[in-house]
Amino acid sequence: MMDHHTQPAHVLHELQFKTPLQEYSPEVRQLVFDYTLQLADTSLILSHRLAEWCGHGPILEQDMAMTNISLDLLGEARNLYQYAAELEGKGHTEDDLAYLRDAVAYKNPLLVEQPNGNFGDTVLRQFIFDTFHYFFLKELQNSTDHRLAAIAEKSLKEASYHIKWSSEWVIRLGDGTEESKKRMEAAIDELWTYSGELFEATPTEKALQELDIIPDYTSIKAEWDKHVAQVLQEATLALPQDQWMQSGGKYGRHSEHLGYILSDLQYLQRTYPGQKW
Amino acid sequence: MQAATAEKVWQLLEDVYDPEIPVLSVVDLGVVRDVQVQGEEVCVTITPTYSGCPAMGVISTEIRLKLLAEGFANVEIDTQLRPAWTSDWLSEAGKQKLEEYGIAPPVEPTGNVNQLFGKDVTVRCPRCKSENTKLVSQFGSTSCKALYQCNDCLEPFDYFKCLK
Numbered sequence: 001m002m003d004h005h006t007q008p009a010h011v012l013h014e015l016q017f018k019t020p021l022q023e024y025s026p027e028v029r030q031l032v033f034d035y036t037l038q039l040a041d042t043s044l045i046l047s048h049r050l051a052e053w054c055g056h057g058p059i060l061e062q063d064m065a066m067t068n069i070s071l072d073l074l075g076e077a078r079n080l081y082q083y084a085a086e087l088e089g090k091g092h093t094e095d096d097l098a099y100l101r102d103a104v105a106y107k108n109p110l111l112v113e114q115p116n117g118n119f120g121d122t123v124l125r126q127f128i129f130d131t132f133h134y135f136f137l138k139e140l141q142n143s144t145d146h147r148l149a150a151i152a153e154k155s156l157k158e159a160s161y162h163i164k165w166s167s168e169w170v171i172r173l174g175d176g177t178e179e180s181k182k183r184m185e186a187a188i189d190e191l192w193t194y195s196g197e198l199f200e201a202t203p204t205e206k207a208l209q210e211l212d213i214i215p216d217y218t219s220i221k222a223e224w225d226k227h228v229a230q231v232l233q234e235a236t237l238a239l240p241q242d243q244w245m246q247s248g249g250k251y252g253r254h255s256e257h258l259g260y261i262l263s264d265l266q267y268l269q270r271t272y273p274g275q276k277w
Numbered sequence: 278m279q280a281a282t283a284e285k286v287w288q289l290l291e292d293v294y295d296p297e298i299p300v301l302s303v304v305d306l307g308v309v310r311d312v313q314v315q316g317e318e319v320c321v322t323i324t325p326t327y328s329g330c331p332a333m334g335v336i337s338t339e340i341r342l343k344l345l346a347e348g349f350a351n352v353e354i355d356t357q358l359r360p361a362w363t364s365d366w367l368s369e370a371g372k373q374k375l376e377e378y379g380i381a382p383p384v385e386p387t388g389n390v391n392q393l394f395g396k397d398v399t400v401r402c403p404r405c406k407s408e409n410t411k412l413v414s415q416f417g418s419t420s421c422k423a424l425y426q427c428n429d430c431l432e433p434f435d436y437f438k439c440l441k
Contacts, residue, residue: 061414061424068416075329079358150359154328157361157440160391161415168393231393 021086022146032145032213033087034204037097038107038250040080044098045258046112046129047073048265050122058119065165066122072158079151099269103258110249111194113258117187120173120180124187127166127231132198134163135223139215148214167231174235184237196245199224205250283312286319286344293343296335297419300378303336307366310357317350324362326440327420364421364440375437376403381425383439390441400436402427412436 024032050070057063081094111129116122137159140152173180199217201209208214232239248254268275290309295301303309303323311322321340325333337354344352364383367375372382381400388397399408407429415438417424422435 061416064418064424065414065416068420071329071331071420072327073329075325075327079328146359150361151328154325154358154361157363158327158420161438164391164393165415171393234393 028211028213029087031204031207031211032148033084034107035208035214036080036084036087036148038204040077040084040097041106041108042112043073043077043080044265045106045108045261046126047071047077048261049112049114049116050126052116053122062119069126069162069165072155072162076151076155076158079154083147083151095269099266103254103262104252106254106258106262107250107252108258109194109197110246110255111191111197113249113255113261114191114194115257117190118183120183121187121190123166123169123173124184124191126162127170128191128195128228129198130159130163130166131224131227132195132220134159135220135227136215139220143213143215145213163227167227170231170237171235174232174237181236184235188237188240192240193243193246197247197249200245200247200250202250281314281317281319281347281349283314286312286314286321289343289347290321290340293336293339295332296339297332298375298378298380300374301367301371303340305368305371305374307362307368307371308333308336309340317348318353319344319349319351320353320355322355322357324357324360326362330420332419362440364438367437379403379434380422381434381436383437386439398439400425402430402432403434404432405430 047070050066050073053063053066054070055063057066077098078094081097084097085092085094111125114121114125116125134156137152137156141149141156143149143152170184174184175181199221201217205214205217209216229239287304287309290304290312291302293303295303295306298306306326308323308326309321310324311320313320313322321344323333323337323340333356337356341352341354367383375382381403384398384400386397387399388395390397396412400410400412401408402410402425405427407427409428410425411428413424413426413433415423417435421438421440423438424433425436426433
């Protein structure tokens with residue numbers, strides 16, 4: 001344990017987790033590390049996208065809603081990066097993992113890096129993600145990995161507010177004016193193709209599912225289908241039929257958008273390495 | 278210093294306040310989960326209210342500074358995520374202080390909280406005590422608050438959200 005008395009004040013802000021790491025073989029530990037990073041990247045990138053709305057929301061209350069959701073996701077990302085850094089055991093911090101990895105090392109699904117577009121586009125992207133996130137966290141809190149389970153239990157309470165927010169807005173806009181409905185239809189056309197990747201299991205995810213460390217996505221997909229269909233119906237929007245889905249983000253093959261996000265997000269650490277608040 | 282007890286540390290922590298809601302101590306807020314004392318060493322376990330709550334860093338530092346100032350030689354702050362914080366851990370005294378400060382304290386939901394557009398709670402206006410109030414936004418000035426408005430006195434006010 002480090003002696004905190006000799007540390008400069010800014011270091012005191014880093015929160016300490018004392019719970020010992022679970023015993024994993026090096027192979028399983030690597031899998032859990034990779035997967036934890038993937039979850040962290042997903043929350044961080046979506047958090048960053050929502051933060052781009054800060055000061056630009058259509059009305060003040062919704063500006064605050066989007067930045068609040070952004071903050072919850074950032075908190076979740078921090079918890080996950082801190083865990084990943086401990087699993088990695090190379091002395092890296094959460095900041096190193098967020099600020100010093102290139103786009104190909106990021107494993108977030110493509111959905112979360114898609115541009116904000118108009119408010120309707122952001123609402124729909126959030127709705128697709130929140131519905132997945134909510135039902136996923138519900139399962140992950142039963143994980144045999146104590147730390148992932150604890151992070152999920154914590155974030156689930158917050159995610160239950162998120163899914164409500166985005167579901168209500170899909171309904172308001174879909175069943176709103178002619179213009180808002182048109183925009184929601186366009187958003188569905190644009191973003192639906194990114195929904196499939198959320199449920200696609202990479203070899204890392206399959207291996208962890210077989211070890212019962214993370215949930216199988218079949219039942220989560222069924223819950224997602226049910227909720228999405230209900231909300232779209234109430235929003236008087238047509239449920240898209242099965243179609244070809246985009247994929248690649250979880251393997252590090254990203255759209256051009258991620259590079260722009262990272263150049264903004266990582267600018268300070270890349271330009272002035274080691275800077276702290 | 279005299280041999281301190283955990284009880285004494287709990288008392289000291291009553292003087293450490295939430296930087297964003299300065300009427301609540303960290304004990305009122307329910308973020309202090311455990312205190313262990315061994316001689317001049319103390320370990321305080323805290324839990325965040327919300328994952329991204331920016332006050333946690335400050336709270337952790339202030340607990341440390343308070344206990345160092347009181348003569349503890351070594352102060353350790355451990356962060357625990359599970360069991361996750363719930364607004365049920367807010368003390369009764371804390372709820373009263375909140376209302377006096379102008380923030381409506383959390384109310385037990387009566388309806389289905391997952392119901393879309395549902396009115397799951399009746400929140401009382403902290404100013405005129407009317408129960409004729411409306412939700413303006415589920416998200417407010419900090420993670421733990423929602424924005425309400427009173428239909429009678431028209432005052433907008435913060436509501437400390439129920440989190441379960």
